[in-house]
Amino acid sequence: MIHVTVYRSNNEITAFELTGHAESGPYGYDLVCAGVSAVSIGAVNAVMQLCEADLNIEQGDEGGYLYVSLPRSLEKATMDNVQLLFEGMLISLQSIEMEYNQFMRIRNK
Incomplete structure (x- = not known):
């Protein structure tokens, strides 16, 4: 089974982890694995390219x-994007x- 854990602080995603x-x-x-991989890696790639954010991976x-975590030093506009x-990924x-x-x-922490 794939376990997705989404970590939040102040209602913002700070990190997420996929295991299994x-x-x-x-x-x-395995279509489920392929779908989860495509969605998560696609979101990570979009954030890195469109937002120019250096994620911890x-x-x-x-x-x-x-495991992907956001740096704490993102500007507000970048963090909003x-x-x-990442909320689109979660949907x-x-x-x-x-x-x-x-x-x-999927669980939230």
């Missing part, structure tokens, strides 16, 4: 782990969770 594997299909054909060597993109992940909740769980 969906195991909803054979390796290389940790990834597992064999997949199944992604980052929040919008997409929630859509996947609604359809495939036996393979994925």
Whole structure:
């Protein structure tokens, strides 16, 4: 199962963590894993390119782990844009969770 943890402070996303594997299909054909990966990596890439924000990123060597945190030094306008993109990511992940909740769980901390 994929576990998504979203960390917030003052109602803003400060970090998120993805762990585990969906195991909803054979390796290389797991649509839930592919969807979660595409949404999360796409959001990270969008933030880095469109907002020019240097994110703190940790990834597992064999997949199944992604931790992304925001630097504390972002200007307000940049932070607002980052929040919008990450909230959009979260909406997409929630859509996947609604359809495939036996393979994925999202929690907020």
